[in-house]
Amino acid sequence: MKAVTWQGRRDVRVEDVPDPRIEEPTDAVIRITSTGLCGSDLHLYEVLTPFMTPGDILGHEPMGIVEEVGAAVPDLMAGDRVVVPFQIACGNCWMCLNSLPTQCETTQVTGEGMGAALFGYTRLYGAVPGAQAEYLRVPQAQFGPIKVPDGPPDDRFVYLSDVLPTAWQAVAYADVPQGGSIAVLGLGPIGDMACRIARLRGADRVFGVDLVPERLERARARGVQTYDLRDFDDEKALVAAIRDETDGRGPDAVIDAVGTEAHGSAAARLVQQAATLLPRKIAGPLAERFSVDRLAAVYTAIDLVRRGGTLSLVGVYGGTADPLPLLTMFDKQLQIRMGQANVRRWTDEILPHLTDEDPLGVEDFATHRVPLAEAPHAYEMFQRKQEGAVKVLMTP
Template identity: 40%
Template structure:
C-alpha cells in the first residue's frame, strides 16, 4: 500500500509499504477514506519529537471502512464506517475506568521509552513516535486499529466524512480544552491560536456558556475563519505587550476568567531573545518547547483564573513567569485528549445540526500529494488552515 513515511527532519515521502495485518484478535483493519494533517504533525517534521525512526508512518486523524475484524471484535463488522480516536486505550485499566483514556496503562507497548522521555507511560498514539507506541499512522491506504471495541465509533450514513473526520482529534481536543477551562455562564475566555484546535475551542467555549470569547493570532485567514463562524472578538497580533494591554482594556483591567493555549510547543517569539532562541533551536535541532504563549497567559489571566493547555508541549519549557502564576493562584488543567469520552456526545451534536465541523477544511488533496500538503500547511501558504487527504 501507499503511505506517508518519515525519513528524517523535514523529509516525509510517499512510499510503498506492506499492508497492515491483524496482530491481536481485538484488532480491525481499516481502508482509509479520509485523513488529515494535524498541527502537531509539524512537530514531527520539525524534528522536535524524540524516538521517531526512519520508516514510521505518520497520521493520527483518520476514518475509514472496516475491511477485516479480529475474532474477538464485537462492536464492528466488515463494511462499517468508523472514525478512530488518535489515542489508543485498553478500556480495562484504572485510568480507562475513570475515562482518562489518554493515560491508559496498557496500550503503549514501549513504556520504558515513554518513561525515559515523559516520566511515566501514557497511552499509545497513532503515528507519533516510539515513546508513544510506534503505531503506524493513518496517512495511508490502510491501517491497523488495536482495541477496536474501545476506540472507534460507528458513523451514521447521514453524516459525511467531512462532518465526522474531526471527531478523531481536533473537535474533542477543542471541546476538552473548553471543558478544562472551567467556564461558567457569563465568563470571558481568551484563546491563543486560531488554528484548527483553536477554532473548535472557540466553538466549544460558546457551547459551554461563555459570554465573550477573545481569540489571539496573527494569521489573517485563521482570524477571518473564526469571525465568520462565531461572534468571537479578535486580537490580530501576538506581540506580548500589545496582547496584554488589549486584554486588560477589553476586560476593564481584570483579565480573562479563563485562558486556553491552543498553540503549544512551536509558538513564535516576538522579542530579540525569543528570536534568538528560535534560531538556536533550528540550527541545533533541539527538542525545545517555546514559552511565549504561556508567558502571555500567566501574565494576562485574572487572579484565581483557570489556564487550559491543549497545545502539545515536548521536553523542557524555560523562562515562564511561574511566580506570577503562583501568586495569582492560577489553576492549570492540561493533557492529551481523552477522545473516547467525547465521541458519542459530540457525534450527537453534529447529528443534531448544532455544529458542522467541516467548516475547518480549506484544502483537499490526494494522499500522493501529502509531502506538498505538509509544506503548504507548514508555510501557511494559499490561506491553508486544514488539509484533508484522500487515498
C-alpha cells in the same frame, strides 16, 4: 499500500509499504476514506525529529470502513463506518475506567516513561504506524473505534478522531462560568474549534489571537473578537488591550492552542533548529534531557488570565528544561490543566452536535482536501501557513 512516511526534517514522502494485517485478537483493519493533517504532525516535520525514524508512517486522524476484525472484537464487523481516536486504549484498565484513556495502562509506553500509545507519533509513543495511508491496523479495536452512521459526508465525523475532542477538552478544562469570558491563543484547527465550542457551551465573550489573516477572519465570522498579534508592539500591549475589555481583570480562562512552536521565542527556536541538525543518536538523548519549548504563548497566557483564573494548555509541549514563572503563577492563584485529549471521554457529548444544523461548522471546517499523493505539498503548505491552509484532509 501507499502511505505518508517521514524521511527527515521537512521531508515526507508517499511510498509503498506492506499492507497491515490482524496481529492480535483485539485488532481491526480499516480502509481509510479520509485522514487529517494535524498541527501536531508539524512538530514531527521539524521539531521532534530526534525521536523519529526514517520510514515512520505519519498521521493520527482517520476514519474509514472496517475491512476485517479480530476474534476479540465483538461490536465491529466488516462494512462498519468508523472514526478512530488518535490514542490507543483498552477501555478496561483503571485509567480508562476513570475517563483517562490517554493514560491507558495497557498501552502505556513504559519504556519511554510516556502515556498511552498514539498512532503515527514517534518512538516516545510506541512508534505505531500511522493513519495517513490507504489502510490502518487498529489495536484495541474492542474499545477505540467510534461507529458513525452511513450517509453524511466524512467531514461530519472525521474530526471526532482528534480536533473535536481536543478542543472540547480544552474548553471543559478551562471551566468558563456561564456568561464568562475566555481567550484562545492560536486560531489553527484546535484554537478555531475551541472558540466555536466555547460559544456553544455558554461563554459570553470569546477573544481569539493569531497573526494569520485567514485564521483571524474565520474566527471573526463566527462571532469571535479577534486580535492580530502583528498589531501590537509586544505581548504587554496585547494583554492590556484584552484586559480593557474585561474590566481590567483579564478573561476568566485562557486556552493556549499554540504549543512548542510559538512565534516570538527566537532563542528557543534556534536551539530547536540546532537539535534537528545533529545526528539522531546524539540528538535523541540530548532532547530527552535538555529539550526546550518556545514559550511565548504560555507566558502570554499566564500574564493575560485574571487572578484566580484557569489556564488550559492544549498546544503540544515537549520540553524538559523549560523555565516557568512559578512566582507569578503562585501569586495569581492560577489553576492549570493540560494533556492529550481523552477522546472517548467526550465523544458521547459531542455527537449530538454533529447534526444537520451543524452548529460547530464541521462540514466546511476543512480549507483543503487533497489526494494522499499530494501529502508532501500539503505538509509544506500547512507548515508555512500558505494558501489559506487551516485544516487539511487527505483522501487515499
